[in-house]
Amino acid sequence: xxxxxxxxxxxxxxxxxxxxxxxxxxxxxxxxxxxxxxxxxxxxxxxxxxxxxxxxxxxxxxxxxxxxxxxxxxxxxxxxxxxxxxxxxxxxxxxxxxxxxxxxxxxxxxxxxxx
Amino acid sequence: xxxxxxxxxxxxxxxxxxxxxxxxxxxxxxxxxxxxxxxxxxxxxxxxxxxxxxxxxxxxxxxxxxxxxxxxxxxxxxxxxxxxxxxxxxxxxxxxxxxxxxxxxxxxxxxxxxxxx
Numbered sequence: 001x002x003x004x005x006x007x008x009x010x011x012x013x014x015x016x017x018x019x020x021x022x023x024x025x026x027x028x029x030x031x032x033x034x035x036x037x038x039x040x041x042x043x044x045x046x047x048x049x050x051x052x053x054x055x056x057x058x059x060x061x062x063x064x065x066x067x068x069x070x071x072x073x074x075x076x077x078x079x080x081x082x083x084x085x086x087x088x089x090x091x092x093x094x095x096x097x098x099x100x101x102x103x104x105x106x107x108x109x110x111x112x113x114x115x
Numbered sequence: 116x117x118x119x120x121x122x123x124x125x126x127x128x129x130x131x132x133x134x135x136x137x138x139x140x141x142x143x144x145x146x147x148x149x150x151x152x153x154x155x156x157x158x159x160x161x162x163x164x165x166x167x168x169x170x171x172x173x174x175x176x177x178x179x180x181x182x183x184x185x186x187x188x189x190x191x192x193x194x195x196x197x198x199x200x201x202x203x204x205x206x207x208x209x210x211x212x213x214x215x216x217x218x219x220x221x222x223x224x225x226x227x228x229x230x231x232x
Contacts, residue, residue, distance in 0.1 A: 033219060033220075035220075042222060042224045042225060043205065090159065092220075102209075103149075103161055103164060104161075105161070106158035106159040106160070108157055109158050111156075
């Protein structure tokens with residue numbers, strides 16, 4: 001079974017631009033979560049989608065948004081990019097059987113550099 | 116809210132030596148704990164997880180972790196380090212968001228493991 005895929009793998013943008021990142025979950029997985037990883041803040045939860053609905057959101061400004069499609073694929077968008085948005089953005093999927101011990105499977109990430 | 120503390124941002128061991136990476140959690144409810152590994156320029160890979168079935172959990176690549184409720188710890192160990200173990204390791208706790216039916220992972224800051232030949 002194919003793993004979580006993320007595109008693009010690398011991205012360079014300038015301040016003020018917007019960016020869209022894509023995530024395809026493992027086949028059959030209905031929950032998709034997004035995390036931001038930076039050297040200073042570590043891994044931080046952005047949001048989680050299930051059945052095209054955002055169920056949970058972390059403590060990030062409204063410039064960060066996302067959506068999920070009927071095939072469970074997800075996109076996240078960052079508008080008006082700031083230098084501090086430079087990070088590795090990780091997507092994770094799970095089957096979501098409603099169990100706290102459920103494993104989240106991570107993609108390779110998209111590395112965003114904002115100049 | 117639950118939290119995780121990883122002691123030591125960087126640990127160096129000699130090849131063949133014991134690996135011990137420390138993780139302490141704070142939780143008001145029985146926790147579900149995970150260890151993930153991240154190799155350079157890659158995503159996170161699950162090493163093992165604690166789900167209350169057994170306090171000693173065995174994972175992939177020879178790693179294991181022991182859940183100690185009295186010490187609120189979930190330290191990761193491997194008897195003999197290999198060069199391929201050099202990576203960053205993250206401890207995480209599963210955190211239920213009430214009303215949402217949604218579980219998110221709260222991560223520690225990570226421990227970078229170096230293996231000296």
